[in-house]
Amino acid sequence: MVFHKFSKNTIAMLSKTIAGGGPHVLPQAQYNNMKKLKFVIISLFSILLVVPTTSFAIGQITSPIIISDALRGRSYDEELTIINTEKATTTINLSAEGAIKDWTTFFEPNNLDIATSSIFVPAAKTIKMIARFNIPESASLGEHIGMVSVGQSAASKPDATESSASLTQKIDRQVLIKINTQEKISYNVSIIPENYDIALNQNLKIRIIYDNLGNSDIKPDIHLQIKNGDNIKYNILLPYPDNELAVKPNSQHEIRFLEIPLTGFDKGKYEASFDFYDNDKLTQQKDFYFNIREEAEIKTLMGSLIDTAKKQGPLLLVGVGIVILGVFMSRLMIIRRKKYQRILKFHDIISK
């Protein structure tokens, strides 16, 4: 395809060159033209070698979605992870089949209000989507089997001058929903204090993240005690905040952090113990220890980390300085030695 841009004469010259006649036999202009042709051919070969050939691919996480003990009239969200292994942005279509087909809608994780059935996925990226299974009140008890699929259609259309079929690729993920009538409360909770060392009269800040593993929404209440040995210093019942959404099944939710005032607490080691209640039933227990210290003590202890960095800074500067000084001194010595040699030489000439 490229060759038509060059004259027949040039191609003939090229053939001659390849056959054994060197470029030295060509006139300068034709030789330059030849060089251009060679450059184009080499470039084309390089491009063919470097640019990967087109292929067509798709992938998704396929661990089966199993919702045990689903309740009628509830919805359950599950995460889908989709991989675009193409080298260009592609449109991924989402679909459901089987007994769960009409129960399933798809959402982007940051927009759980507007359902969608397709999503753009950038080249070589992984994205997450949410599949929501709405269990109708009329659903029968027992197992319901289906699958959720991600698919993409070929960007290029087949040649219309021949009988052919264009390709769509799909990856299927099995779904099993067991419908039951009993509520199951099961969840994990992570308690993350901002610090384990609190300055005197400062507040203890605690993050709480719920991970709902059961089949119904949860709103646990917290009974918090802060103890110094057997001495209970703080005792409070914290109902689930009214302004927080309930934690839905198969989802994580972090409530607004707790801030416990420690005014009047003495220095020392304390235990914060948490009892979690769901409908007055104890469901989880957690605890951790923390220290109350003088602010100056914390600064001193924390300072050891900052000091290390601070110490390393000047040390590095000193090191660099020594190297520069060393180089400078050696250069100076070389210059002085050369100068001395020149003086000696001059003296030799004079004495001769």
Next chain:
Amino acid sequence: MKNKKLYIFTMIALVLSSFSPLLVSAQTTGTTTNINTALTRDSSGGTNPIVKAKWEMNNATSTAGKYLGTDAQTAANAQFMPSGQYQVGKTIAVCAVVTDPDGVADINEVYGDLYYPEDTSTGPNHASDRLGCGQQLPEFTLNSLSKTDGIDLFCNNIKNNNNNLPTFNSGYDYAEICNLDGELWKETAKVYCGEITLSYEDPSGSYNTLVLAQDKSGKDGRLNNSFTYLPVTAFETDFDSVTYGSVRLNTHKIISGNLTFNPSDEKATVRNIGNTRLDMRVNQNDMGLGKTDNIWNVKFDGRVGSDAAFVNYYPESTKTLPKTLNLSETNEMDFSILITKFPPSNDSLNYVGTMVLSAAPATHLTCGFPQV
């Protein structure tokens, strides 16, 4: 002279006799000499190092080159996604908080060991030539992070953003390790990290990992847990359409694929680029050929691999093709078409349609049985 000869003879005899125990204990097999060697491990003195906590994470770093402490899912311990791309591995970091009652200077090395899932075979096509079945991946060394980086990674990034990632040794938790009296602050414990790459085709499942800290007396401390290599089903084809070309009435036309993954050769090839085995399914529309007496005017066949039997299917029905694609297997796809009637309502010379190729995960090959 005679005395001199006697002296030389005596010396040679002495030299030979000094080697005699070796000669006696040596066992010669052909031209190879096997020499028995033995040593006794001296682990006297000192106390065992302690691995207080360990975890696995993505090797992703901030712009400053610091580990972020992330993994793929929110569940406890680590979950990782394979790349889903041909020959693109997944590098993970294995880290641990290690201390030694005799001082961190007594810690000689910290090692990471990973093991394939038990009872899962990688199968006959695994390019890395590994068996799976609980086999150990190459052992690697963990290197210590600076005090600042170690505290920032464990007590900041992981504690605050990925709290359920680590496994703690008995008696240890975030509070013990991260409080200002803790050993990371006092530098009597350090965070060690090392990296290893899993292949894109290493099987999904639970990988046991062990961190082993060894001190200078040869005493060691260990902590193990496991992470999940999430199952990603993915396939790649070197074709995006199937050209049936000229088809004669009632003449079975086969479109053969080949084993060469080359988009420009116009021969259908498929390869497994995920970390599960997979079954291919096919569904094709009628291409406008319609029905007569409620029977389709067209019928198709398909198969994966030339040694598999063709499976025939009518339009709009999904059929699973019998040959399961093993991990990293590349194979040909053959299709065929049989038209029993060209409908008079469609006088077009060419018929165009759509084919859906789908894949569903299949169970891994198990160990101890002949591999398919």
